[in-house]
Amino acid sequence: MASVTPSDTGLTAASWGYIITAKKDSVSIIWTNSNVTENGTPIAILLQYGHGTGTGGYVQGTDYINPAIKPIFDEIEKGVWQEITK
Numbered sequence: 001m002a003s004v005t006p007s008d009t010g011l012t013a014a015s016w017g018y019i020i021t022a023k024k025d026s027v028s029i030i031w032t033n034s035n036v037t038e039n040g041t042p043i044a045i046l047l048q049y050g051h052g053t054g055t056g057g058y059v060q061g062t063d064y065i066n067p068a069i070k071p072i073f074d075e076i077e078k079g080v081w082q083e084i085t086k
Contacts, residue, residue: 001031004068005044011035012043031069 005013015035021028033044050061 001033001065001068004064006047006062006064012047015044031065 001016002013007013012035015033017032019030035043048065
């Protein structure tokens with residue numbers, strides 16, 4: 001995620017992490033980003049979806065998250081399919 005995150009300072013790119021939780025019949029991957037605004041809004045989400053400015057303008061978002069995680073999910077899908085078709 002860090003390599004594809006739009007960057008002015010690099011702080012948001014350097015703030016990515018993840019949490020994996022495994023339960024009896026499921027596994028979850030949660031990507032996290034600890035860089036937030038003063039009011040707690042995640043900067044990564046503002047970059048992804050866009051945001052208003054303090055002067056009434058708007059900054060268009062850039063879809064950088066979905067293209068970055070698609071290959072990961074494609075690999076997971078491939079591995080799962082191989083397991084269930086054995």
